[in-house]
Amino acid sequence: MVLDNFSPHKHAKVRTWAADNDVELVFLPTYGSWLNWIESEFAALRYFALNGTDRRSHDEQNAAIAAHVRWHNTRAEPKTNFAPDSAIRSWTDYPARAA
Incomplete structure (x- = not known):
């Protein structure tokens, strides 16, 4: 983990x-933290749903976050075979996953 x-x-x-x-x-x-995939997801959420906004309530902010998550999830694709040519793979026993 x-x-x-x-x-x-x-x-x-x-x-x-x-x-x-x-x-x-x-x-x-x-x-x-940039090594952790979830951090990039949080950065995108912050950029697209929160930055530069002035929500009037928590409900409005929650709605914006939920809309971004729905938008993202409809376009999501599995992350497979991440960095297949990375030198790190030669240092570990992590197998390359088939696409």
């Missing part, structure tokens, strides 16, 4: 759960 360095992710209970469930915790480097 890929995690940022948010301190609760390193709590003893989290580490114990991971060990008990055969889950490897992989922490991103400090200032490496």
Whole structure:
């Protein structure tokens, strides 16, 4: 599981759960949030639904966020074989996935 360095992710209970469930915790480097795919999704959400707006209520803001998520999901495609030529693949046992 890929995690940022948010301190609760390193709590003893989290580490114990991971060990008990055969889950490897992989922490991103400090200032490496761009390596986490979800961060790019949040950036797009912020850019397209929130930046430069002056919503009058939380309901309006929630509606804008929901509209962006619906728009994005109707156009989404599976992320397969990400960075197939990356040198990182030679350092790990991550197999290339078939498209």
